[in-house]
Amino acid sequence: MNAGDCLLLPVCCADDAEGLLPVAAALAGAWQMRVSLLGIVCIPPDESLSRGASRAQELRQELAGLTTRWAAAAALPIARVSHTPWDEIAAAVAESNCGLLILPWPADGFIFGKALAEVLDDPPCDVAIVRPACQAGEGAGRVRSILLPIRGGPHAALALRVSEALAEAFEAGITALHAGLPTYSPAADAPFVGLLPALQELPSITRLVTLPRADPGAILAEAQQHDAVIMGATAHAGVYQGPEAIGPFTARVFRETKGTVIAVKTRQEIVYPEPAPERTAEAPVEGGGTSNLVDKWFAENTFHSREFQDLQALLELKRAQGLSISLGLPALNEERTVGNVITTLKGALMDEVPLLDEIVLIDSDSTDRTRQIGLELGIPVYVHQQILPQYGAFPGKGEALWKSLYVLKGDIVIWVDTDITNIHPRFVFGILGPLLREKRVQYVKGFYRRPIHVGEVLEGSGGGRVTELVARPMLNLFYPVLSGVVQPLAGEYAGRRSALERLPFFTGYGVETGLLIDVLKVFGLPAIAQCDLEERIHKNQNLAALGKMSFQILQVFMRRLSEERGLLPAEINRTMKLVQHDQGRFYLDMQDIEEQERPPMIELAEYRQARGLSIRE
DSSP states (O other), X not given: OOOOSEEEEEESSHHHHHHXXXXXXXXXXXXXXXXXXXXXXXXXXXXXXXXXXXXXXXXXXXXXXXXXXXXXXXXXXXXXXXXXXXXXXXXXXXXXXXXXXXXXXXXXXXXXXXXXXXHHHSOSSOEEEEEOOOOOSTTTTOOSEEEEEXXXXXXXXXXXXXXXXXXXXXXXXXXXXXXXXXXXXXXXXXXXXXXHHHHHHOTTEEEEEEESSOOHXXXXXXXXXXXXXXXXXXXXXXXXXXXXXXXXXXXXXXXXXXXXXXXXEOOSOOOOSSOOOOOOOOOOOOOOHHHHHHHHHHHHHEEEGGGGOOHHHHHHHHHHHTOOEEEEEEESSOTTTHHHHHHHHHIIIIIISOOOSEXXXXXXXXXXXXXXXXXXXXOOEEEGGGSSGGGOOOOSHHHHHHHHHHXXXXXXXXXXXXXXXXXXXXXXXXXXXXXXXXXXXXXXXXXEEOOEEETTEEXXXXXXXXXXXXXXXXXXXXXXXXXXXXXXXXSOEEEEHHHHTTSOEESSTTHHHHHHHHHHHHHOGGGEEEEEEEEOOBOOOOHHHHHHHHHHHHHHHHHHHHHHHOOSOSOOOOEEEXXXXXXXXXXXXXXXXXXXXXXXXXXXXXXXXXXXXXXXO
């Protein structure tokens, strides 16, 4: 078997996983490997990949429910959405250092959109084709006896290893069966003769049966007496088509027996006794440019908070990865809501389930009781203007977030706004979940429905005006690869410290825009995820305040476009004329509104010393 540290099991539905996971878990346990469960959502070529988002969320949840039964062997599943699912699986093999790929038996000869003959002709790694036991009822998956038809062909060693692993897992005996050719051939039988002494020494081989010739009827009759049959695929991949690509007789065993059947194929190069057949041309690599890339990202990297509502499961993931988690709460004059935010999150995520290691209030010098409330509720409180005072202080949320990296201790840092009136633990566990589930994710944004107050009435939608009128149009124009981000300005987001400490922070309302663009630049689109947090209710700002916010956000776009592409002049206006109306007259009020940019926190000697990192010159 190829060297690797995992068994990859791709499935399209929970039913397939239900049948294949017992085999995968047994092999993983015997070989001290892990099972990587890959949910595949197939989308027709004429449909947008983004249509697979809901199915990807459902499939992750369905498969996660199964993995709890195989916790010792299986990692939490991931989902991938594709027009060409086999290409997706081949890529996952390469990414996961896969030692064995476990595939369901394709009775129609096609597996994940690829002809079985092509799969076996050039497998990405060693492959096991599995058809679970057909019988239903209690004990259907129990394996007490295994039949190992063997002639010493190129896949015999892998078949033997799989047989031994299952025998160990199920405490089963193995019957090794050797059938000669219709006409005796010393050269053809030589591999089995060489393997015979090794077979006789294995304690798991409890019976050895030799047939004078390859009689399909006799072999099938013997197979019916066992709970599992494990054999090598044909050495002449590509000669046969359809389900017979695995070998005509092997296909008969799959069709005509009731027990579990496994056919294995090594990736090693095989020397054919005659010229190998020409390979069928590979399917084209999935394309479609930026639009297709965004659709695929949206489908695979869009989560829902309900996927992570099992807090105990999240806690186990956290502990298994040895991570610490910090929640930072930026605030400025939020005495009306901050107490409920702290009480709700602390009670559910620290007191009941110790998912968070700390909750810290990062105040921006409030003039109301915000800080006092935080202290009364027993959490640390910092004033951002007093953190790292040697570097001065700018007003703004981004400045508070940047300085909070210095005082927060966790490997994962979460930020949640403190003006939320419908606060719920999902605002935290929803954006934390993708980071614990998928190692490639570095940064997670929340999104939600945004009701808006119109007078005394709360309308069901209409919030997020700056998002829809400024941020998303600008992303679509200049950073279309980020056009799938639902709410780029959302105040609830989380990231790995190892990523956040390497990013610059803008000091005001442009911080979310800057972080999103810079995460993309440094880590790539797959490192970004988003999570549906359902609904967020908070105080809505007036149009004048939203205008100033938009001005800051546009400055960030202008700066990045100037630096990266030279599209705009480096110097742009930093003052804004605001139209004011008072006592029946209009006038202009000019304000300085300038987004400052803080360097990556890891560049500060004080931070590196506090984190135990080497001090740079």
